[in-house]
Amino acid sequence: MVRTGRRPVGRAVLAACLVVGALVACTGTPPDADRARRGAADAGDPYVPGRGNGGYDVAAYRLRVRYDPADDRLTGHATITATATAGLSRFNLDLSGLTVGAVRVDGAKAGHAREGEELVVTPARGLARGARFTVDVEYAGxxxxxxxxxxxxxxxxxxxxxxxxxxxxxxASTWYPVNDHPSDKATYDVEVTVPDGLAALGNGVPVGRTSAGGWTTWRWAERSPMASYLSTLVIGDYRVTTGTHQGKPMVTAVAASLPADGPAAASLARTGEVADFLADRFGPYPFESYGGIALAEGRISYALETQSRPVYGPGFFRSGRPDTGVVAHELAHQWFGDSVSLARWSDIWLNEGFATYA
Ligand SMILES: [Zn+2]
Structure with missing residues (x-):
């Protein structure tokens, strides 16, 4: 991440981490005997109490969402494939807001309840340690x-x-149920359905687009394990450029309200060149696709290294000149932060240190 503005980036990030560290206190976790049956309600990371969960390891998310900007309503169906790391009579997912309709575990109707930003799932039958299972969650709001x-x-x-x-x-937990901690990375297949004429951009490789009845479904696949905070969804009026670089898909998107020959477009156009420069120093580019997304939305005051396709807030390009520094920072995170990733948020300084150096 980089905040907009010309302050030294390292200082801004350090300040952020210090404040986060000061605000939170270590939370207790259930005793081991209890955890054996009930998956823990957080990952035990004192920087983000309540985030993540225990008792299972997610392998894959399949997300099918529909979003209508006319009423801001999202409907979703998440299919989560995971392995129980303990015997489980119930387990938690993180989900902020939204209303859950039905939950199934291995195809059988499961009990579900909300406890704040937790979705507590009680399968019809307990899950044995080591069992591979799927959870289907239908939700909307x-x-x-x-x-x-x-x-x-x-x-x-x-x-x-x-x-x-x-x-x-x-x-992530604001738009899909998730084990929302970077210690549990997973692959993603995402289908996003939006009104015709709008783009719906995600992480990874574009795997097709179809239209029917006034709606267009955009499909994306991220096959390299990804931390949940590195997933993104950008919907709107964008100029999308699709090509290849080093034999892999390259997808860049610039908000249509930004000038086609302006500094945001010029900066993103150098994505391949900057990635190649970094690959010469750090080793092969770690993912199956390249890209970037330039927003016009002024309330986003930072850029974030969302996997394979960083998202850039508009502040970086307001000077009227291209900003390849922020492109280098976010692309360096593809190696340091995204491929090599956090087990605990207290190590975020390593992500930011390498990216700032780059
Ligand atoms: Zn950063």
């Missing part, structure tokens, strides 16, 4: 942003022409 005076507005933000789901450390 108006997703909400996450306010943070230090790290910047994130979560799910409705914009004039669509929406942006973005933010560190919180964003």
């Amino acid at each position: 108006v997703p909400q942003p996450v306010e943070s005076s230090t790290l910047g507005l994130g979560g799910f933000l409705a914009t004039a022409d669509g929406a942006v789901a973005l933010g560190q450390p919180d964003s």
